[in-house]
Amino acid sequence: MSNELKVSFYLKRESRLEKRSDGESVTYPIIGKIIIGNSIAQFSSKLSVSERLWNVKSGRAIGKSRIAVELNREINKINLLIHSHYKEILHRTGTVTATEVKITFQGIATAQKTLLVHFKDMAEEFRQRIGIDRSANTYPKYNVAYKNLKRFLNEKYHIQDIPLNQLDLPFIEAYDFYLRVERKLKAESIVSIVALLLKAVRIALHRNIITYPPFLGYKLGKPEFQQRSLSAEEFERLISTPLKSTSQSFIRDLFVFAAFTGLSFIDLKQLTWKDIVTEEDGSRWISMSRQKTDIPFNVKLLDIPTRIMEKYRGISGTGKDDTVFNVLSHRRISDALKVIAKHCNITTNVSFHVARHCFASQLCLSQGVPIESVSRMMGHRNIQTTQRYARVNNEKIGNDMKRLSQRLAGKFNLPVNNQ
DSSP states (O other): OOOOEEEEEEEOTTSOOOOOTTOOOOEEEEEEEEEETTEEEEEEEEEEEEGGGEETTTTEEOSSSHHHHHHHHHHHHHHHHHHHHHHHHHHHHSOOOHHHHHHHHHTHHHHSOBHHHHHHHHHHHHHHTBTTTBOTTTHHHHHHHHHHHHHHIIIIIOOSOOBGGGOOHHHHHHHHHIIIIISOOOHHHHHHHHHHHHHHHHHHHHTTSSSSOTTTTOOOOOOOOOOOOOOHHHHHHHHHSOOOOHHHHHHHHHHHHHHHHOOOHHHHHHOBGGGEEEOTTSOEEEEEEOTTTOOEEEEEOOHHHHHHHHHTTTOTTSSGGGBSSOOOOHHHHHHHHHHHHHHTTOOSOOOTTHHHHHIIIIIIGGGTOOHHHHHHHHTOSSHHHHHHHOOOOHHHHHHHHHHHHHHHTTTOOOOSSOO
């Protein structure tokens, strides 16, 4: 289908307007017509003119009177705006219809929700739920995604915003290319940014702001998950290497406590003595719900985390508001862990979240704890998430095969020869 644009103007003679006050003949509204290939769209120009001043062939007013000059100036402005919107849509999508140009030109899109406005509303809804069922640590991702989206619209299309109903597959493909090739962002960052755009579109669909999935056919390529657990040797060095600084020792103790319990940073920070439950047999358990997902979980406290917990009980400045530990900011702890890791000759990039990986791989899976139990203790919704944390190393495989060999011993007889 041809994408050639034609714009014309004519009088709507069947709709007479009131007589002008100067007694001249009745005026008629001026209607615009947009033709692109086989698609046609008509619109009201909100202008009017008397029949004697109108030239049907040119679609303009006749003469050089003030009324004619001003009228033709407004018509020409409309014509230029239509051509401008036509070129923008054609450049962005490669195809365009008369109705799309009409919608954009008339400003119907401004009455409809636009992408950045909708994205901001989504981010604000998330912000209001922080502390209820959303984590404050996730909110900055919305700001990063919004800034990248705004920058993309400005640099690639030279527009401030775009109507949600104009989103399409070429748009997100161009956005993916922009982030990946022009911005040169890492795969993890791209996934985080684009995933929030996809979430915004899903919300728009559910709320009937748009009526069809504009990104149908797009598949977000997820990067290979990077295993972040320490090796057994590194974990041993982290625990046993002497530290001179009291603050570093405290931060290491927090890391080790998390490694033996699987607690995330925010869950450790919110851990209170009320969450420590003592059973009839004297065993102590952490029983609480994950702040991130509100999923309940229970973890038995082994000797090392119990000793760490008791070590800081009642110390001034520790355990405010009945919390077990007075946890510092995430940034301060992360910076300190990097210093500690260097001191312990650990080359792995250590963050506090690595402790949760150590719990899954080194403290549980490698020691024969079933992954189903690990998943429950970590408060995961499904076992697939746990599989990303739990690294199966050669030691684990060797132990599993040793136990298998013991179970199979004597169950099968292999003939020595064919006789």
